Structure formats: structure tokens, C-alpha cells
Amino acid sequence: MPSNPPKLQAAVINSKRLQIVKETFELKYGGLPLFYACAPGRVNLIGEHIDYCGYSVLPMAIEQNILVAISMNKSETIQLTNTNTAYEDATVSCSGDIAIDRANPKWFYYFLCGVKGIQEKFGIPHLAGMSCVVDGNVPPSSGLSSSSALVCCAGLATMEANKKSLSKVALAEICAKSERYVGTEGGGMDQSISFLAEKGSAKLIEFEPLRATDVQLPDGAVFVISNCCVQMNKAASSHYNIRVVECRIATKMLAHARGLRSNGLLKLAQVQTELRASLEDMVSLVDEVLHPEPYSREEICKVLAITSEQFSSELLSANTQDVKHFKLHQRAKHVYGEAARVLRFKGVCDSGPAESIQLLGDLMNQSHASCRDLYECSCPELDQLVEICLKSGAVGSRLTGAGWGGCAVSMVPSDKVQSFQRAVREAYYLPDSCRAAMEKHSLFVSKPGGGAAIYL
Ligand code: ADP
Numbered sequence: 484m485p486s487n488p489p490k491l492q493a494a495v496i497n498s499k500r501l502q503i504v505k506e507t508f509e510l511k512y513g514g515l516p517l518f519y520a521c522a523p524g525r526v527n528l529i530g531e532h533i534d535y536c537g538y539s540v541l542p543m544a545i546e547q548n549i550l551v552a553i554s555m556n557k558s559e560t561i562q563l564t565n566t567n568t569a570y571e572d573a574t575v576s577c578s579g580d581i582a583i584d585r586a587n588p589k590w591f592y593y594f595l596c597g598v599k600g601i602q603e604k605f606g607i608p609h610l611a612g613m614s615c616v617v618d619g620n621v622p623p624s625s626g627l628s629s630s631s632a633l634v635c636c637a638g639l640a641t642m643e644a645n646k647k648s649l650s651k652v653a654l655a656e657i658c659a660k661s662e663r664y665v666g667t668e669g670g671g672m673d674q675s676i677s678f679l680a681e682k683g684s685a686k687l688i689e690f691e692p693l694r695a696t697d698v699q700l701p702d703g704a705v706f707v708i709s710n711c712c713v714q715m716n717k718a719a720s721s722h723y724n725i726r727v728v729e730c731r732i733a734t735k736m737l738a739h740a741r742g743l744r745s746n747g748l749l750k751l752a753q754v755q756t757e758l759r760a761s762l763e764d765m766v767s768l769v770d771e772v773l774h775p776e777p778y779s780r781e782e783i784c785k786v787l788a789i790t791s792e793q794f795s796s797e798l799l800s801a802n803t804q805d806v807k808h809f810k811l812h813q814r815a816k817h818v819y820g821e822a823a824r825v826l827r828f829k830g831v832c833d834s835g836p837a838e839s840i841q842l843l844g845d846l847m848n849q850s851h852a853s854c855r856d857l858y859e860c861s862c863p864e865l866d867q868l869v870e871i872c873l874k875s876g877a878v879g880s881r882l883t884g885a886g887w888g889g890c891a892v893s894m895v896p897s898d899k900v901q902s903f904q905r906a907v908r909e910a911y912y913l914p915d916s917c918r919a920a921m922e923k924h925s926l927f928v929s930k931p932g933g934g935a936a937i938y939l
């Protein structure tokens with residue numbers, strides 16, 4: 484039976500935070516909110532940059548979340564104010580189609596993505612007006628999915644305000660699709676875990692069809708998140724979409740080399756399915772078919788027998804039109820290898836051998852090396868932080884989320900957590916005044932949290 488997001492008592496929200504949101508709401512709109520929507524960020528334990536290739540990932544929700552206080556209004560507008568004054572107020576008409584300008588990403592466009600997803604799902608021409616206060620404590624642009632938590636919160640709030648009902652799976656799929664309106668062609672991991680998370684358990688998230696399966700993490704170790712303090716705003720750069728596009732082109736090239744009709748194939752997982760091959764076979768196929776030197780457009784068009792115009796319109800995104808070279812071998816090799824590591828990680832958690840912690844740590848370390856060397860989505864600060872985490876007692880450490888900045892996640896034996904945090908603080912944060920100022924919110928233990936909910 485598909486389940487809907489729970490409706491809980493607002494009293495369970497941290498009282499100081501609830502008070503601030505309530506007071507901001509009263510001050511701004513002159514009344515009390517009718518309900519709250521809350522959606523968590525996440526940390527991905529393993530399975531990076533493979534969701535948009537069709538492969539399973541293994542995240543858990545974190546305690547940090549986006550909380551929105553809402554009441555309906557009769558002004559046919561969505562009014563948004565943020566407890567963090569760095570995010571400016573916005574008022575947007577909701578009596579027609581919601582418009583999102585991807586060329587100029589603003590914070591409230593993420594909120595509008597969630598609104599638009601619900602509008603489209605139910606074909607609602609005149610949405611209920613909403614007055615909202617947004618409050619978030621997920622570090623932004625740090626690989627912990629602050630943007631998706633905001634999209635999911637908005638989707639949930641819009642559903643409730645317009646008296647609609649949807650399962651958590653449907654909400655996750657709608658929000659994954661609608662976040663793409665800001666321009667990043669994400670895979671759906673973040674919105675899925677934000678809705679489907681359950682306290683106490685990490686999840687294996689599988690796609691098409693979307694499902695979440697509990698993964699019991701081993702006793703005796705905890706996951707510690709550390710932020711390298713370099714932010715990477717995905718919508719304002721093209722790093723992310725370049726990788727999506729490289730994987731799409733690699734899909735076409737592998738399908739072509741194996742004589743598959745490649746028309747409907749856009750994801751690396753689809754090539755594996757068509758060939759009925761193992762992930763290990765796919766890694767060998769990449770080595771056999773694709774060369775490590777970057778491919779030019781001309782070479783790709785020649786192999787695939789397509790025009791440059793077809794290449795631009797069918798394979799590239801709006802913000803990758805000027806890219807000249809594509810590293811297909813390295814990207815595809817990472818994807819197939821990482822997909823195999825996710826399955827091994829789940830297998831170790833399920834069978835729980837005595838040496839689980841070391842095995843999981845090894846897989847995390849291999850994942851980081853692959854992200855750094857093949858997928859090139861790390862950065863010097865993140866690599867330095869991962870090294871420090873390993874020297875400070877972690878059995879495994881890797882970048883988490885999109886990368887190019889943001890957070891590392893480390894697996895640390897429970898009895899070493901305090902000495903680990905002390906050592907990382909001394910080696911990474913204290914020597915730099917900017918990092919030292921951010922340390923309080925940048926280095927913390929994370930346990931699997933619950934999913935998005937409405938609070939009354
Ligand atoms: P992430 O990995 O955190 O999802 P993104 O770069 O994709 O990183 O998204 C970060 C963007 O999400 C921010 O630039 C901002 O527009 C929006 N955002 C995140 N947290 C908040 C918040 N508390 N309030 C308003 N907008 C937020």
C-alpha cells in the first residue's frame with residue numbers, strides 16, 4: 484500500500500525554532516500559520532553521480548531540514564519570506580502557470596519548482612494563495628541537498644494547501660522532475676530520500692520503479708559529516724550538467740558499438756539491461772570501446788552518424804552548448820564501478836560479517852578515489868579534508884553529494900568519535916580563520932533521520 488506523508492503535532496518541532504518561525508510569520512502576515520511542512524536534507528553514503536544514469540544509491544536523511552510555515556491567502560499570490568534575511572522576500576502570482584527563469588537562479592525558484600510540480604500533476608489553473616515563512620538549517624550548496632529539501636517542502640505545502648493527497652513515492656517523483664525546472668538535470672536521489680526516509684535506517688533507493696529498502700548500518704561505527712567550507716551552487720554552474728551529458732553521450736557510444744538501436748537509450752543502466760551484462764562486464768566494455776582521450780564533437784557526430792545540430796539539441800543541455808570536449812571513458816567507468824560498489828555496500832550491511840566496518844570503509848575509499856580521479860568532481864580542499872579524516876581515525880571517507888566542494892562523509896568507529904572530531908578540528912578547521920568560524924555547523928555526527936511531514 485503506498486503511504487502518504489504523515490501529519491504530526493507541531494509541538495514536536497524544536498521549540499526555539501518553531502517560536503522564531505511563528506513570530507516571523509505573525510510579524511509579516513499578522514496571524515498564525517495554519518500548518519507547517521518540513522523536509523530533510525540527506526547524506527549519501529555511497530553511489531555518487533549514478534542516480535541520473537539509472538543506478539541505485541544509498542543515502543540517509545539527516546537531522547537538518549527546511550521548515551515552512553504556511554497559511555492560505557485570498558490574494559492569488561505566493562508570498563515568501565525567509566528567516567535568513569540574506570534570502571530576499573518574493574511575491575509571485577499563482578493564478579496562472581508558474582514561471583521559472585533558469586538563466587537567473589534565485590532561492591525562491593526552488594520553492595516554485597515544488598509548487599509547479601503539484602500544479603501540473605493536478606492541472607490546477609488557479610492555485611490557492613499561500614503566505615509562507617521559510618526556515619532552513621541544511622548547509623546550502625554543500626552536497627547535503629538543501630535545494631531538494633526546499634523543493635520537497637514546497638511540493639508538500641502546495642498539496643496540502645490545495646486539499647490534494649499523494650503518496651510519498653508520487654511526491655518524490657513529482658519533486659524530482661520539477662526541480663529540473665531550475666536547469667540541473669538531477670537523478671531523483673535527494674527528493675526520494677527526503678520523502679521516503681525512516682528514522683534509524685539508511686535506504687537503498689532504486690529507480691524505475693522508485694522504491695526504498697531499509698539498510699541496517701553496522702553497530703560499532705557512526706557517520707560523521709565534515710564540510711570543506713567551499714560552496715558549489717549547481718544551478719549557477721555547468722559542472723553538474725556536463726557530467727550528465729557526458730554519461731548520455733557515453734550511453735549512445737556504447738550502444739552504437741554493440742549494435743543496439745540507441746534511439747530510446749539515454750542512461751548507462753539501459754545499455755547494461757539491453758546487453759544483459761554484469762557491471763564487471765560493463766567496466767570491461769568501457770575499456771574496450773571508449774578511448775581515454777577526450778572526444779571532440781566532430782568525432783562523436785561521426786561515430787553516431789548525426790549532425791552537429793542533432794548533437795546539440797538531442798544530447799546537450801541549455802548550459803552545455805559550448806562544451807568542446809567530453810571525457811566518456813572515465814565517466815562511464817566511474818558509473819559502472821560505483822553502481823557495483825553500492826550493491827556490495829548493501830550486501831555487506833545485510834550479511835553483517837565480523838569485518839563489516841573495514842569492508843564498508845574500503846568501499847567508501849574506493850568511491851572517493853573514483854569520484855576524484857575518474858569523475859573529477861572533487862576539489863583540493865575536499866581531497867585534503869578526506870585525507871585528514873582518514874588520518875584522524877576514519878575507516879572510510881569520501882565526498883558526498885554533487886562535489887566540487889561541500890561535504891565529506893566519514894565512517895568512524897564509535898569509540899573513536901571524540902578523538903576523530905578533535906583531530907579534524909585541529910588539522911582542518913582551526914588553522915584557517917574562515918573555516919574556524921564555520922566549524923560549529925561544519926563537523927557533526929549524523930544518524931539516519933525521518934522523512935518529510937506535515938505538522939499541524
Ligand atoms: P545543495 O547541494 O545544498 O542542494 P544547490 O547548489 O543545489 O546545493 O542548492 C543550494 C540553493 O538552494 C541555494 O543557493 C539557495 O538558492 C537554496 N537554498 C538552500 N537552503 C535555503 C534556505 N534555507 N532558504 C532559501 N533557499 C535555500
Ligand code: NG1
Nearest residue numbers: 531532626628669670671672884885
Ligand atoms: P546535491 O549534492 O544535493 O547537489 C546532486 C543531485 C543528485 C545526485 C548527486 C550526486 C540534484 C537535485 N541532486 O545532489 O541527484 O546526482 O548530486 O550523486 O540535482
